[in-house]
Amino acid sequence: MLNISKDNNILITPGKYASITSVARRPHYKLLNRIIVGFLVFLVACLFLPWTQNIDGRGAVTTLKPDHRPQTVHNAIAGRIEKWFVQEGDYVNKGDTILFISEIKEDYFDPNLISNTKQQVDAKKMAYDSYGEKVGSLEVQAKSLLTERQLKLEQGRNKIKQALLKIKSDSMDLEAVKTQLRIANTQFDRSTALNKEGLKPLTDVEQKRLKLQEAQAYIITQENKLLSSKNELINARVEINRITAEYAEKISKSHSDKFTALSTQYDTGAQVNKLENQFVNYSVRNGLYYITAPQSGYVNRALLAGIGETIKEGTGIVSIMPAGYDIAVETYVDPIDLPLVHRGAKVRVWFDGWPRIVFSGWPGLSYGTFGGRVVAIENFISTNGKYRILVSPDKDEEKWPKQLSIGAGAESIALLDTVPIWYEIWRNLNGFPPNFYKPDGQDSNSKDKK
Incomplete structure (x- = not known):
């Protein structure tokens, strides 16, 4: 600011001027000042108000x-639209029929498919039961063979005991014959010596010679009997081995037939389970031709239209808004x-x-x-x-x-x-x-x- 005044120390007193005093004494200026001050105080107070x-x-x-939430109803199998049972805006209860479709796959065209599958299941079950009865018969046969083998072995053991006793008896007879032979030989020698001395006649010597020859012949017979008894013992033991081998083969064959029947039975059981699975699948599929409402609600929108239209699996049919x-x-x-x-x-x-x-x-x-x-x-x-x-x-x-x-x-x-x-x-x-x-x-x- 330019300093053009000659006296820079001039003081202006507002009270000397009437216009300034008149303006300062107006009341509305005081009110305005109070309003401004009050508003500022109010603003400061508002700054301390709570704020969330x-x-x-x-x-x-x-x-x-x-x-x-709104859901779309889909079909589980492929088919052809045959009949609609609802329209947009209808209220449906859970389980109400929405649409009926017909079959389009040639594997399921047979109208008697379920009954025919049921007959196959029953036939396979009968075959399964028959193999079970065969297994039971083979088990009975195996038990019978075991019993028969036990009896045959006991019979063979008895023959062995008999052969052993006969061998013992023949051995004792052989020893007795040998004793008789020694006695006959001694008597013959004594008779011969007495005959030479003239004490015994020749006839007595001949008799003693005859007895000696008879004893010699009898001992050979007795030895043959002993050998024959030993052969019978050997034959009895061979018979034991033969019975063991024979019945082992028969029992093994019975067990083999049993296991074959069991294998066939298990295979038939697997076929029964497979057919039952097919039967259940066919039964369930037969119920999927009718598409029903999964829950109660309103049909908002039909996503398909017309009759005779072919649809695939998982195609959206309608949109339903639950009621509650x-x-x-x-x-x-x-x-x-x-x-x-x-x-x-x-x-x-x-x-x-x-x-x-x-x-x-x-x-x-x-x-x-x-x-x-x-x-x-x-x-x-x-x-x-x-x-x-x-x-x-x-x-x-x-x-x-x-x-x-x-x-x-x-x-x-x-x-x-x-x-x-x-x-x-x-x-x-x-x-x-x-x-x-x-x-x-x-x-x-x-x-x-x-």
Whole structure:
């Protein structure tokens, strides 16, 4: 500013001038000052008001349980559409017929397929039972052969004992004959000596010679009998071996036939199981021609049309909306906010088309919002780059509207810690995230777990 005044030390006193005094004494300036000061005091006081931190998200109305959501009914087998029993908008109970299809595969064209398969099953069962009876007969035969072999062996052992006793008897007879031979020989020598001395006649010598020859002949016969008895012993032992070998072969053949019958029986049993499996499959397939409703609900949309159309397995037939369901909201939050959300956290929800007035920091002053609680948090990121959270109605607050339909848009705010407004302004100016908040109940639960 230019210094053009000659006297730089001039003081201006406002009281000397009437215009300045008149302007300063006007009352509305004082009121304005008071208003400005009061407003500033009010703003400062507002900075200390409580503010509830929150996380916002957007999603849609869904159901709490997976089986309450709209589902598509599919056919289990391929076929041709023959008759429709429902139309769009109809209410169907569980088990009601929706569509009838006919067979298109040549393997199942036979109208008597189930009865014929049943006859095959019965025939194979009879064959299985017959092989079982054959196995029983062979077991009885094997037992009979064992008994017969035991008797034959006892008979052979008895023959061996008889042969041994006969050998013993013949040996004793042979020894007696040998004694007789020695006596006859001694008598003959004595008679010969006495005959030479003239004490015995010649006839007596001849008699003694005859007895000696008879004893010699008898001893040969007795030796033959002893050898014959020994041969009988050998034959008896050979017979024992023959009986053992013969019945071993017969019993082995019986066991072989038994195992063959068992193998055939097991194979027949496997065929019976296979045929029974086919019979059950044919019976179940016969019931799949009628496509029924898996649960009670409304037919939203028919995905097929017309009569005579050929459809493959797993083709969608109709879409059904269950009649009774537990409503919920699926909402999505940013990855940075995911650690701040926990199961059981309180959430305020409002719906598209429903009047509302929302104060995010003061949920108690909002209108048209409804209380909810987090029941599930998905830990895998969705295709939209956010994390999915499932919210159910809070039982302690007002019930959600019954007019809500599945798929309607919904917005939500998850309530966090309560802080002063000045702290929230300071946090947003610095770009800090909301406070990491956990309720006291969750902390106590974690302590209990530890």
